[in-house]
Amino acid sequence: MRINGTVWSARDIAARIDHTVLAPDATRKDMENACVLARAYGFKAVFTNPYWTPLVAELLDGSGIAAGISAAFPLGSLSTDAKVAEVMDAVARVDGKPCAVDMVTNIALLKEGHFDDYTRDIAAVVNAVEGRGIIVKAILETSLLNAEEIRTACRCAAEAGVDFVKTSTGRAGAPALSHIRIMREALPAHVGIKFSGFGTLNAPELALWAFFLGADVLGSPCGDVVVDVLSSGYAEVGMLAGS
Numbered sequence: 001m002r003i004n005g006t007v008w009s010a011r012d013i014a015a016r017i018d019h020t021v022l023a024p025d026a027t028r029k030d031m032e033n034a035c036v037l038a039r040a041y042g043f044k045a046v047f048t049n050p051y052w053t054p055l056v057a058e059l060l061d062g063s064g065i066a067a068g069i070s071a072a073f074p075l076g077s078l079s080t081d082a083k084v085a086e087v088m089d090a091v092a093r094v095d096g097k098p099c100a101v102d103m104v105t106n107i108a109l110l111k112e113g114h115f116d117d118y119t120r121d122i123a124a125v126v127n128a129v130e131g132r133g134i135i136v137k138a139i140l141e142t143s144l145l146n147a148e149e150i151r152t153a154c155r156c157a158a159e160a161g162v163d164f165v166k167t168s169t170g171r172a173g174a175p176a177l178s179h180i181r182i183m184r185e186a187l188p189a190h191v192g193i194k195f196s197g198f199g200t201l202n203a204p205e206l207a208l209w210a211f212f213l214g215a216d217v218l219g220s221p222c223g224d225v226v227v228d229v230l231s232s233g234y235a236e237v238g239m240l241a242g243s
């Protein structure tokens, strides 16, 4: 695959993918299969609901791949203390193995204009894991927001100290590719963008354009398909018009 003149190998693409197993009926076997895939491809992380975090951390141990904690998932409407408790419980249970946190923000606080409270809710999680080398992402649920709300949410999340801002849970509508540009313009350069929740239909095509538009990381339940298609040569053809 070639993005903006740079060639990315299959490993380069995989290292930018957080593979997801978030279905409510996912079982231990699904976790095992995802971790086998993650090791084979070299994904950045495997994100699951927190019940599964210790198992996933164990299955990925020694690979450098993070056990992803999907926190306050998928609504974000827990008390701040409950969010912190959920995250810290999962962090304690990985017993020092690599993990990462994607936390759903409190959308009502944003919509109602309580920007300080919205920021404090995010910052509480950032502060709780500080010093542990844990990447924290704030999930905005951009499909529910207008452009100004996306910009404001990005500024609040950056002020709260997150490493990445992420578009979507995949449970409240898909993000638009245009959200990436809005986010990039609102965020300081040190805060990354994760494009996620875009489903499985046309996932490789969406992934290709998301990278081209400035996404740093992708969340996908079919990370293997994305890597296979984008590293097959197709992506270079697809990029001729844009590069």
Ligand SMILES: O=C[C@H](O)COP(=O)(O)O
Pocket: 020, 021, 022, 047, 070, 102, 139, 168, 169, 170, 196, 197, 198, 199, 219, 220, 221
């Ligand atoms: O946080 C949510 C995921 O990154 C998006 O979920 P999904 O990959 O199952 O669509």
